[in-house]
Structure formats: C-alpha cells, structure tokens
Amino acid sequence: MAGTRSPSPRSLSDGSFRPVMVGGCVAAFVMVLSPLVAIVWISFFENKIISFPPTGYTLDWYRAAAAMPQFRDGFVTSLKLGVVATLVSLIAGVPAALVLARGRFPGREAIQSLLLAPLIVPGIVAGAALYMFLIEVELASGVQVAMTFWGLALAHSLIALPWTVRLVTASLVGLDPQLKEAALTMGARPLTAFRLVTWPLIRPGVVAGALFAFIASFVDLEKSLFLVGPGVTTLPIVIVNYLEWSIDPTIAAVATVQIAVISAGLVLTDRYFKLARAF
Template identity: 30%
Template sequence: MNTGRRSVWLLTAMILGYAFLYGPILSLIVYSFNESRLVTVWGGFSTKWYGELLQNQKLLDAAFLSLKIAALTATGAVVLGTLAALVLVRFGRFRGRTLFSGMVTAPLVMPEVITGLALLLLFVALEQLVGWPSGRSMTTIVLAHVTFTMAFVTVVVQSRLAQMDRSIEEAAMDLGARPFKVFMVITLPMIAPSLIAAWLLAFTLSLDDLVIASFVSGPGSTTLPMVVFSSVRLGVTPEINALATIIVALVAVGILVAARIQHRQDKQREKDMQRAYASE
C-alpha cells in the first residue's frame, strides 16, 4: 500500500515538475498562432505573425548575428578548451598547474557581471595600447564568449580524457606512430562525442547570453537576447513568440535526428558484437 502511494506521489511530482518546466514554452508556442496582438488574449488562430516576423529586419538581423557569434564561439572554445584539457590530463604535475587550472575554470563560478565588466575594461585598455579591438563589435562579443564558454568545454573534455584507456595510444606509439598522428587517428575519434557535446553546450551558452554581451557589444552588434530583453520591457510582441517557436522547433528536430543517429549506432554496435562473438 505504501509502495503504491509512493508511486502515485512520485508520478504526480514528476507531472507537476514537467508542467512547470514546459508549460510556459507550450503557452508561448500556442500564442504564436494568436490572431490578437495582445499575447495574453486569445483572438483566434492565425499564422500572420510568422509573416510579420519575416518583415521584421531588426529581429532577423539580431538572430542571424547571434547564430554567427554562437558558431564562432563554440568552435574557438572547443579548440582552446581541448588544449587546456589535454594539458591538465596528460602533463601531470607541473609548476603553475594549480594557477592554470583555477584560471581556466574561474568563469564557471564567477558572476557574469564581473566577467563582463572585466572584459570590457580589458578591451578598452587594449584599444588604447595597441588599437585593437577597435570599438565594441562582433569581435569583442566572440572573444568574451570564448573566454566564458571555454571553461565548460574544458570540464567536459577533461572528464572524457581522464576516463580514456591510454593503452591504445601507447600501442600505436610503440609501433612507430608519431604523437600528432596518434592524436588525430586515435585520440580525436575517441573523444569526438565529448567534443560534439562541448560544442553544443558552448553554442547554447553563447546564444543565450545577455549579461556579458551587454557589456562588450556596441552599435550595430545587438544580439537576439538583447533585442528580446529590450522588447520585453515594453511588452512581448507576437513576432518574438513566433521566433521562439521556430527556435524550439529547430532544437526539437535536432534532438530527434541525434537520437535517431544514436539509436542506429547502438544497433550497429550490437550487431558487430554479435558477429564478433559468433566468429569466435
């Protein structure tokens, strides 16, 4: 009896938790098809706001800029974060390791306001000393986001490298392979899933950032979160609901495609193992 009551309570808690998390997203999607301009009053079904979105050049430009910044940020963060993870995992104890590890992971715990202000002061000082970067632009946003997201990439890749069996790499080097070739042929494919996960995480963090971008951006480099935030202060417009619905749909499609690919890979792996056992 107690087990049954516990199961009902857990099921209820789970339903309420998911409703709390996904209810606002569902309401946003529903009201993106609202005829009325008031997002809290249902005026009938309509798709006109998606057409209005295509005419809102300011919102489209901000979305395109955010996607471009996020892609550049994720790529740069994966490269630098992977190098930092290799140093922390493969180089053992070295002088300055504690300081290096603290500097790499500091953005994980540092408030974004402090990070944004520090980077702004850095860019201003660099502009006065060497003339670069000139003003606040997409370049400064990318540099700031790489600094912020590299810490997350380092943690993800470092955990994968620490769990990896190094005997395969050692066997390849015993057979005459150079370290760079071992890394490209053996290490990189083995840590590829963590690199993809780290890239997606960095992409999401950059696309979602508002605080740091507000400090290091300038005229002509307004990101989507900044546009949405400035619009929300005056009231949410249906065009923002439509854009958010499109983004949710793209993310959902990406998740389904990734799950499908993973399912096929798991089935192929099971078949390969069965063939290996049968051949023995």
Template identity: 45%
Template structure:
C-alpha cells in the same frame, strides 16, 4: 504504486519548469495582436510576419556568426587544455581547472562587466579600439564557452585509455599520428557535443553581449529584449518559439553523440 507516487513530485516539477515554454508556443498562434485569454482564434500570421522583420534576421545572423566563431576557437583551446589537464601533472593544475570552470560560477552579468572594464582600461593604455567591437564580443563568448568544451572533452579523454596511444607508438606511429588516428576518432562524440553546447550557450547569451555589442548591431537576445521593451504581441512569441525549437534540435543531436545529461 509506491514507485509511481515517487515519480509524481518529479513530474510536477518538470511540468512547472516547462510550462512557460508551452505558453510561449501557444501564444505564438494567437490571431489577435493583444494577448488575452482565452484567445479569439488561432493563426499562422505571426510566423509569416517574421520574414518582414529584418531586424530579427540581421540579429539572428550576427548571433550565428559570433556563436560559430566562438565555438570554433573554444573547441581548439578546450581540446589542448583538456589534454594538458587529463594527460599531464604539473603545478597549478587544480587552479587551472577551477579557472576554466569559473565562468559557470560567476554570474554572467558580473563576467560581462568585468570583461568590459578590463578591455576599456586596456583600450585607454594601448589606444586601440577594443570596446565595443566584434572581436571583443567574440573573445567574451569564447570565455563563457570554454567551460563546456573543457568539461565535455576532458570527460571524453578520461574514458580513453592512454595504453591505446602507447601501443600505436610502439608499432611505429609518432605521438601526433597516434593522437590523430587513435584518440581523435574516439573523442569525436565529445567534441561534437561540446561544440553544440558551446554554440547554444553563446547563442543565448544576453548579459555579456549587452556590454560589448557594437552600436547599430544587436544579437538576437538583445533584439528580443528591445522589442518587448516597447511592445508585447504574439510576434515575439513566434520568434522565441523558433529559437526554442532550434535549441531543442541541437540538444537532441548532442545527446545522440554523448549522454550530455550525465556529463554536465
């Protein structure tokens, strides 16, 4: 009985946190355009209407393109950075670790403003078109995705004994072959989990994208913000529900490969 009473506050907190998600899901099935409680009826028309909203599809495709590109580059950079941090000792190692984790400490809106100001000043000095541009947006998303890749891949590397590589090298393998045949297969779950979490963090980002997105192009979070600025109806709840389900599926897949909750 005492154990159950200890779990009640945790359950109440969990319900409080997840209640908005269930509310969005519920509203997406309202039949009337005006959101009132209790609803007059339920319908799937708002999900059918998503196919007619080309701006949401275009913004989704742009978000997908930016997130996939940023994830690929962040995994590559995060892998080499994690190897350097975990397997080697050098001056400034702790500073480098903190530098990679700094995007998690600094608010995203501050990071976005800082990146915009830096690129704007660099553009003035170099006469290059840096902001706004697609690649500036990708670079910014790589910066905010790197902490996830470095942390998860580093945790995976720490669980792999260096003696396995040494044994492979003693048996005639080169360092590259030992890494490819021994380390990389054992590191695959961490890499997949890092890629999924990096993708989610990039895909959902609003603050940095607002600063760097090109005119006439919007990511999905920005398009949702633009829509609710002028009108609020169950259509936006339907869009949000699809986004929530996509993220939930990705999180479930990530947790199948590695216990993400124990590593974040």
C-alpha cells in the same frame, strides 16, 4: 496477518510515497516546461492581443518577425558570434583538455578551476568587469573594442571555453592510454596514432563540446548586455529589449525559432554524447 513479531501495521501514509514523489516530479516539469510551451503556442495565435481561447491559428507572426530587421540582424549576429566563439573555444580548449586529462601534476587543480571559472563567475559581474576593462584598453590604445563585434566575440569565447574544456576532458579521462601505446608499439608514428586512435575516441566529446559551446554563446544574455552596441546586438538582447515594451505573438514567434534551433542542436548532441554526462 497475525504474527506477533511483524513490524508495525501499515499506516495510512505508506501508500502516499509514490503519488507524492510522482506528483512532485510532475509539478517540477510543469514549472520548467510551461513557459516554453506557452510561448510556442502563442506564436500561432491569430489575434495580436493575447486572448484565451484563441480565435484561430496562423503563421503570420513568423513572417512579421522575419520582416523586422532587428530580429534578422540579431539572429545573424548571434549565429556569427556562436561560430567564432565555438572555433576559438576549440582551438584554445582542446589542447588544454589534452593536458588536463593527463592526470595529476602540480597546479592541475588550479588550472582546471581557472579554465572553468567563466562558468562560475556570475555573468553580470564578468560582463561588467569586461566592459570596464575594454573601455580602459580603448582609452589606452585608441582602438574601439567595446560595442564591436570582436569585443563581443571575446566575451562569447570565454562563455564557450569551459564547455569544450569540460566535455573533451570528460571524453579523454575514460580513454585507455594503452590503446595509444599499443598503436605506437605497432609502429604508428605519433601523429598517425593520434589521428587513428585518440581522435576517433575523443570525437564525441569534441562534437558535444562544440555544440554546447555554440548553444551557450547563442543564448547568452548577461555578459553580452554590456558589450552590445549599435549594429551589433545579439538575438537574446533584441528579445529582451522588445519585451520591455510589448508582449505579442511576434516576439513569441522569434522565441520559438530560438527554442527550435537549440532543441534540435541538443537532441542531435545527445546522439553523440549523453547530455547527462555534461553536468
């Protein structure tokens, strides 16, 4: 290559761009995925004391975990809380999303920030505040709320709400209002128009919102921490409490069950609603 006008000759580092970028990418995925891979793997180890390489593989730890009442109860409580929180967040969140998607009106930004705030205020701060608040309510009314299922349900509904608001609004914003108007001019009654035109279009957003809401509630740790009590403890808190005492394949089996539930839910959601759009 002669050309006096050609740019500066190829320096050694030019070829390093792709390898460095891909290397960074691989390192990032190793960081993110290795704890999950490790815990799933160990849940099948035969020996109770973790040793490498394992002497063999077994499913015994799943049986052992299922036999332990605290895990069973935690799982059931988390499931029930997730369902209640999802329902509440849909009842409260879908109408709110319909209003927010109308576009600009005075106070819209403020209302939107307020509804998304539970996502932004740190869990530990919000949890502590809610705990103190519920105790004050209890003192004033004489009804126990903190450390009951319904106290937790309130906290979890708040965790779930921003997700339904956000995803349903996102699915509505792209919606062409003329579709609905076209249906109205063609003689559809408004409720019929909603059922036949608006609903099918926002359904992916609602389904995704519900699934995200459920997952966010199911995995929550910080907010629930203050509000759990005897008899009402969520699975993540049972896991954390157990981990403070011992690390063994039983807890790995429990964690693997949670990983499986959440992954299945997310892969399912992705078919309705591209997950990347939720962020």
